Every structure is written in C-alpha cells, then in structure tokens.
Amino acid sequence: MGCRCSKLTACCWVSEQNGPIHEAPKVENEEKSEVDGLPTFREYTIEQLRIATSGFAVENIVSEHGEKAPNVVYKGKLENQSRIAVKRFNRSAWPDARQFLEEARSVGQLRNHRLANLLGCCCEGDERLLIAEFMPNETLAKHLFHWETQPMKWAMRLRVALYLAQALEYCTSKGRALYHDLNAYRVVFDDDGNPRLSCFGLMKNSRDGKSYSTNLAFTPPEYLRTGRVTSESVIYSFGTLLLDLLSGKHIPPSHALDLIRDRNIQMLTDSCLEGQFSNDEGTELVRLASRCLQYEPRERPNSKSLVAALIPLQKETEVPSHVLMGIPHGATAFSLSPLGEACVRMDMTAMHEILEKIGYKDDEGAATELSFQMWTNQMQETLNSKKKGDVAFRHKDFRAAVECYTQFIDVGTMVSPTVFARRSLSYLMNDMPLEALNDAVQAQVISPVWHIASYLQAASLFALGRENEAQIAVKEGSILEEKRNATS
Known part of the structure; x- marks a missing residue:
C-alpha cells in the first residue's frame, strides 16, 4: 500500500546554454502525425494567462516549490479550450529578459510525442512565465513512490525507460542534449497514460546557474567537481531513474552500486514486482543502470545506444499505457x-x-x-x-x-x-x-x-x-x- 502525497508537478521543461537548434534528419511519420495538431510557439500576454488560470487561482495550482526554486505551476485553459500548464517564476529568477526569451523560443522549436512540449512564454515587466502542454495523470514520482491503488507494473516501467530515452535522443538530435536535474518529478503522464519528458528541465535557471536541486547523493560526480552539466551528466541522471524504476524507491547511486557489486540484486528490486520478470531481464536493466552510473563520463552510453538496448526488453507492447497504469480513459x-x-x-x-x-x-x-x-x-x-x-x-x-x-x-x-x-x-x-x-x-x-x-x-x-x-x-x-x- 502506498502513502498519500502532496500536490506534485503535472508538467515540466528543458534547455542548453550554447548553440542554436540544429536541423535534424526527417522525423518518421509516426512522430509527425502525433505532433501536427500542436500550435507553433508563441508569446502570450499576462492578461491572457490570467484569464486562462482564472486569475492564477489557488484551486488551479498543480505544484509549487519553496525558496530554492521559487515558482508555481498552474493548470489553465486557453480560449480554444486547449489545456495548458503555466509555470510562473519568481521575479528574480530570470532578470535578463532577452536571455529568457531566447531560451524559451529555442526550446519552443522542439516538437515530439515523447515531450510535454513548450507552447509559449510570457515576458512582461517582471513577469516570466512558460506555457506547456498539460499532462493530467501526475508524475513518475507519484506513481512509483506514492501510489495509492496499484504499484507500477514491470512492463510499464520498461516502457517509461524507453520513452524517456527516446525523448533524450530526440533532444540530442536537435542540439538540446543538456537537461537540468532529470528526476522522477520531470516525467509526467498524458491523457493516454504515456510518459512524457517535461520541457521545463530544458530551461536553465539563469539567476544562480544551478543545474541540480536534488540531494547531492544523486548528483553526477563531475558536476560536484566542476559545477557544470554535460550531456554525460544527463545520462548519469538517467541511470538514477533506472534505479528508481527497478527499486520503486529513490536509492542513492553509491548504495545501489554497492548492492550490485555484492551481487545482491534482490535487495535492489521492488518486492511488488515479484514474478513479473525473469532474472535475465532484471540483470540487463541493472547492467544498463551500472553503465549510466560510471564515474568517468566518457564510459557512459549515449542516448541512442540506450534506446537500442531498451527496445528488446519491451513487454506487452500491444497493451495501451492507460491499461497498464490502471488509469481511467475517456x-x-x-x-x-x-x-x-x-x-x-x-x-x-x-x-x-x-x-x-x-x-x-x-x-x-x-x-x-x-x-x-x-x-x-x-x-x-x-x-x-x-x-x-x-x-x-x-x-x-x-x-x-x-x-x-x-x-x-x-x-x-x-x-x-x-x-x-x-x-x-x-x-x-x-x-x-x-x-x-x-x-x-x-x-x-x-x-x-x-x-x-x-x-x-x-x-x-x-x-x-x-x-x-x-x-x-x-x-x-x-x-x-x-x-x-x-x-x-
């Protein structure tokens, strides 16, 4: 039985400080058909967003953070009835309006069915807001750590890992390889129960330059040395997410690696998954997580090889995500x-x-x-x-x-x-x-x-x-x- 949790993020985002969006190879038809309905990135007025969120009503808050990350995410609805998530930053978070607009416009060019896509922004006076697709079915953290009706099934955990790797591969192909503070709160679920990577993590907070707000035990070792995030750092964070999926808990990588070295895989595996996978499947996911968590960044795999490794592990591929998740649909x-x-x-x-x-x-x-x-x-x-x-x-x-x-x-x-x-x-x-x-x-x-x-x-x-x-x-x-x- 899971415990009840407070309001959790229902949406998120992504960014890289350097370099323009590069042209990528033509995207396959399946992806194009799923994102054709999305509008192009645009700028909104504060009044439009005030109306969409009913005056930034308390009832529409889906997540809020404390002093270290002073921002609030609201759900809202545009005039055309499209549901949105609106992230409203603290006044001091983005002092440079031009930098904020450049970052937002750059991230707003991304369009993929594995992302909770960025639809627009607002930059009026001291106001800094981001507008993204609204994801109504909570975060991975909610479904893994605070579930109420059923634990996440093994087949769904493998699907989350694959879809997340595909999202990172897409971002990399578009010149956006850096994702800041990748964690279970940055993965959100859409109407169909499919996991999406929040686009909020692509936007780096320019005020303090920090890329990680999580416990230092989960931070890539090179970030602790240099204070800089790299594409290899994102892979390290992906490895911590694989541990989350395997264990159903947020285990520090150092502790998990000790268990792996001692071949104590059973202590690492979520007891709720008993009988749902073979030893070979569990061993392969542990091996993949270990590769992502290598101390030396150059020894970690890239997102493309992660996708290739995760595809053969998929199970129950014909079953819709909302069925695997036990989420009402329609x-x-x-x-x-x-x-x-x-x-x-x-x-x-x-x-x-x-x-x-x-x-x-x-x-x-x-x-x-x-x-x-x-x-x-x-x-x-x-x-x-x-x-x-x-x-x-x-x-x-x-x-x-x-x-x-x-x-x-x-x-x-x-x-x-x-x-x-x-x-x-x-x-x-x-x-x-x-x-x-x-x-x-x-x-x-x-x-x-x-x-x-x-x-x-x-x-x-x-x-x-x-x-x-x-x-x-x-x-x-x-x-x-x-x-x-x-x-x-």
Whole structure:
C-alpha cells in the first residue's frame, strides 16, 4: 500500500546554454502525425494567462516549490479550450529578459510525442512565465513512490525507460542534449497514460546557474567537481531513474552500486514486482543502470545506444499505457451524475431543470452586495433585469432570457456565475453554441471549481462538433463535482 502525497508537478521543461537548434534528419511519420495538431510557439500576454488560470487561482495550482526554486505551476485553459500548464517564476529568477526569451523560443522549436512540449512564454515587466502542454495523470514520482491503488507494473516501467530515452535522443538530435536535474518529478503522464519528458528541465535557471536541486547523493560526480552539466551528466541522471524504476524507491547511486557489486540484486528490486520478470531481464536493466552510473563520463552510453538496448526488453507492447497504469480513459471510464449524463446526451431540457432547481446557491457573496446596493435606482433596474430574465428562463422563453440577462451583465456592477450559466444554456437553446461556450468559460473564470461551468462548456463543444474537447470538459466537470460532493 502506498502513502498519500502532496500536490506534485503535472508538467515540466528543458534547455542548453550554447548553440542554436540544429536541423535534424526527417522525423518518421509516426512522430509527425502525433505532433501536427500542436500550435507553433508563441508569446502570450499576462492578461491572457490570467484569464486562462482564472486569475492564477489557488484551486488551479498543480505544484509549487519553496525558496530554492521559487515558482508555481498552474493548470489553465486557453480560449480554444486547449489545456495548458503555466509555470510562473519568481521575479528574480530570470532578470535578463532577452536571455529568457531566447531560451524559451529555442526550446519552443522542439516538437515530439515523447515531450510535454513548450507552447509559449510570457515576458512582461517582471513577469516570466512558460506555457506547456498539460499532462493530467501526475508524475513518475507519484506513481512509483506514492501510489495509492496499484504499484507500477514491470512492463510499464520498461516502457517509461524507453520513452524517456527516446525523448533524450530526440533532444540530442536537435542540439538540446543538456537537461537540468532529470528526476522522477520531470516525467509526467498524458491523457493516454504515456510518459512524457517535461520541457521545463530544458530551461536553465539563469539567476544562480544551478543545474541540480536534488540531494547531492544523486548528483553526477563531475558536476560536484566542476559545477557544470554535460550531456554525460544527463545520462548519469538517467541511470538514477533506472534505479528508481527497478527499486520503486529513490536509492542513492553509491548504495545501489554497492548492492550490485555484492551481487545482491534482490535487495535492489521492488518486492511488488515479484514474478513479473525473469532474472535475465532484471540483470540487463541493472547492467544498463551500472553503465549510466560510471564515474568517468566518457564510459557512459549515449542516448541512442540506450534506446537500442531498451527496445528488446519491451513487454506487452500491444497493451495501451492507460491499461497498464490502471488509469481511467475517456468519458465512459467514470460514472456520471444526472447533470453529466444530460450533458453527454445533449438533453437540454434536463439541464434546464437542474439549473432551475439549484437556483443561485452557487453565487457565494453575491446576495450581500446586491442587498447593500439595492437602494440605488440603477441597481434596482439591474435587479429587475435579472428577475425578468429568471422568469423568462423558468418559462423557457430563452430569447427573452438572453436579452434580460445581457442587460444585467452589461451593467457590470454585480458578477454572477449563475447568470452566465443560465445565459449559456439559453444560447444553446437558441442554437448559438459559440456564444454559449464563451459564457460557460466566463462562469468558470469567476468560479474556477464550479462543475456546472465545465459541463456547460462540454455541451457547447458537443454542439460545435468538437467531440474530443467536449469529452475532456465532461471529465473535468465530473472530477470537480466529485470533489465538491466529498467536501460537502
């Protein structure tokens, strides 16, 4: 049984100080088809990212670090409904704006299905932010060291090792061989349960020049001597990850090498893996880890030879990663509430009944402001617009509801997520799905953890024919609703 852990990184990144991105040989078709849908790297405004993260809401934090690495990672959603991870650095982390932009643009040219790719950055005033693909299924550290339902299977551990080696090989082929502080928190899992290498480790913190924040016991020996990271140092860190995969624990390399020299492999192997692999397979992985952990950097293998060594070890290659990981996949993999089911089957009548039944109980704090300002003529007119909208909504006169709620919203004195939700559904009833989507997004900006806003986004996306994005929004709504029910 695993222990429960605190919030862990759901995304990460990568960089090299010297040299431009080099042209690489043409990438095979499989890779190209998997990354074609990604947008090119771009720069965002702080306001765009503020909206995407609901004002950098605490509820959207997926990881945060202390004084040694003062930055926070938020999950967010762009206007096109793409989910993102936003890493917001401490003001002093990147004092040189030009260096930050050059590094980010360079890393942003990488595109590979083994990376959590960098999509953009923001550099306004003292703000330094990176935007990457959002990976929803936690980190390797979570699944190896803090698992709750099942330990990671041997076949999946071998797959993680191979995919990670392929990510490093790709980065090397593009002239980005340096990865800073490679560890189990830098490996994240996508919607399909496939492991990806976070792109955050490619970006070196320019403030203190440090490449490692982990315990010195896990730091490459040459880094301790020179203070510089090399491509061979990355291979050493890969060796420590192989030890993590083999043992299910974060064992210092020196201790692991002592066990290997004493031929005490059983002490090194995770007891949860008993019966899942042969002695030959275990011995081969130990041999590979030992080669990566050689004291002399020149004696370590390169990423290309790591890939070649790991391919023959793969097992259960036809089984999807989410199955091996025991991760729910797709909207059918989790139970839905009546509202969630109504959303999936696009039952607008049922959704209307539910919204009407719950009233305005989700508008926390709204009533106080309204009652305080009721004495003004303008507020009285605004309240009348809302009341007329509510009557029209109740009687299913959705055109009138849109008009009245618009009058209430345009005054701007009072912000109500429920009014946006009601107007969103009214737009759907009037066959205006894009307007409905915009209102549902606005409702979630006001109330980031409100499940109804996610469900309305899903219904709007279904109406727009954007099936995959709609299924993701349904899943998000279900998760938020489950959390809400658990705490109420």
